[in-house]
Amino acid sequence: QQQVKQSPQSLIVQKGGISIINCAYENTAFDYFPWYQQFPGKGPALLIAIRPDVSEKKEGRFTISFNKSAKQFSLHIMDSQPGDSATYFCAASSQETSGSRLTFGEGTQLTVNP
Amino acid sequence: DADVTQTPRNRITKTGKRIMLECSQTKGHDRMYWYRQDPGLGLQLIYYSFDVKDINKGEISDGYSVSRQAQAKFSLSLESAIPNQTALYFCATSDFGAGGGRDTQYFGPGTRLTVL
Numbered sequence: 001q002q003q004v005k006q007s008p009q010s011l012i013v014q015k016g017g018i019s020i021i022n023c024a025y026e027n028t029a030f031d032y033f034p035w036y037q038q039f040p041g042k043g044p045a046l047l048i049a050i051r052p053d054v055s056e057k058k059e060g061r062f063t064i065s066f067n068k069s070a071k072q073f074s075l076h077i078m079d080s081q082p083g084d085s086a087t088y089f090c091a092a093s094s095q096e097t098s099g100s101r102l103t104f105g106e107g108t109q110l111t112v113n114p
Numbered sequence: 115d116a117d118v119t120q121t122p123r124n125r126i127t128k129t130g131k132r133i134m135l136e137c138s139q140t141k142g143h144d145r146m147y148w149y150r151q152d153p154g155l156g157l158q159l160i161y162y163s164f165d166v167k168d169i170n171k172g173e174i175s176d177g178y179s180v181s182r183q184a185q186a187k188f189s190l191s192l193e194s195a196i197p198n199q200t201a202l203y204f205c206a207t208s209d210f211g212a213g214g215g216r217d218t219q220y221f222g223p224g225t226r227l228t229v230l
Contacts, residue, residue, distance in 0.1 A: 009154060032216045043118070043204050043221025044157070089156055093216060100145055100164070100208055100217045101172075104157040 003027050004092050006105030013112050019077040021108045023090035026071065030092035034102070035064065035075050038087040047088070048075070080112045117141045118222035120205050126228045127195050135190045135225050137205030144209065145217065146188040148172075148180060151202040151224070160203075163188055195229045202226050 005024045013019045023033075034049035050057045050064040050073065057064045063076040077084055090105040118139045127133050137146065148160040159172030161180040169180060177199060181189045192199055203225045208217035 006156070034216075034218075036219075041223070043206070043223055044219075045221065046218045049216070100210070101159065101162065102157075102219060103159075106154055106156040 003103045004090060004105040006090050006108060008108060009106065010109045011111070013080045013110065015080065015082060015112055015114050017080050017112075019075075019080045019084070019110055019112070021075045021088055021090070021110070022072065023074065023105050024070075024072045025092050027092070027094065027103075028071070029094040030103075031095060032093045033064070033066065033073050034091050034093075035062075036089045036091060036104075038089065038107075040086075044087075044089055077110075080110075082112045082114050085110055085112050118205060118207055118220055120203075120222040120225050122225060123223065124226045126230065128230050129196055131195050131229075133192045133195055133227070135203055135205075135227070137188045137190070137222060139186050139205075139207045139220075139222075141207050141209070141220060142185075143207040143220075144185060145207060146182070147206040147208070147219065148178075148188070148190045149204045149206065149221075150174065151204060157204065160190065192227075192229075195227075197229045200227060200229045 035047045036044035037047040038044040048059050048062050052068045061078045066073045088108045091102040093102050121136045144165050147162045149157045158174050163169050163182045179191045205222040206219040208219045
């Protein structure tokens with residue numbers, strides 16, 4: 001069973017628009033929520049991460065919004081650029097598994113049209 | 115990516131063959147992982163190792179085995195490959211997060227495996 005559900009599976013956005021990817025989790029022990037970005041032919045790489053003690057974290061054009069009560073978190077990409085075209089994975093981990101073991105969502109393929 | 119290398123990058127094999135995928139890292143990390151990526155399923159953990167003497171099963175370990183030959187080397191074997199093991203395989207490493215922080219996982223470039 002998928003403990004972290006991600007949507008949409010694919011997303012097409014125009015240059016300059018806002019991209020929004022959503023994730024929901026079930027395990028209330030999860031306490032660390034990273035997002036990974038994967039370009040074609042490459043392995044995923046950490047993009048941004050959040051802990052549940054804050055509701056939002058922003059790094060440049062990338063923002064994570066976190067709703068603990070709803071067990072949901074989302075990635076917002078402002079002013080989306082063609083170079084942002086990639087697959088994005090949300091993930092979660094808990095201290096119960098030493099914090100190293102990540103559970104990934106299904107992935108979202110983002111295409112930003114010029 | 116150059117810190118984590120995977121060989122081969124592409125492999126085509128036949129049903130029933132034994133195959134080994136190799137991973138090497140120069141990051142000096144103790145923790146290493148093997149994932150499988152399938153379209154629509156994301157990344158699924160096959161095995162992970164927190165040090166040379168520690169091997170743990172992940173979510174989908176059936177049909178796979180691993181060997182941690184050294185801190186820097188972690189190999190994944192398919193004892194008798196079957197077509198539904200056709201996938202993209204990633205090795206990753208991480209270092210224990212200090213000060214309550216969490217590990218960042220660093221992924222290799224992947225191995226595309228096709229089982230006919």
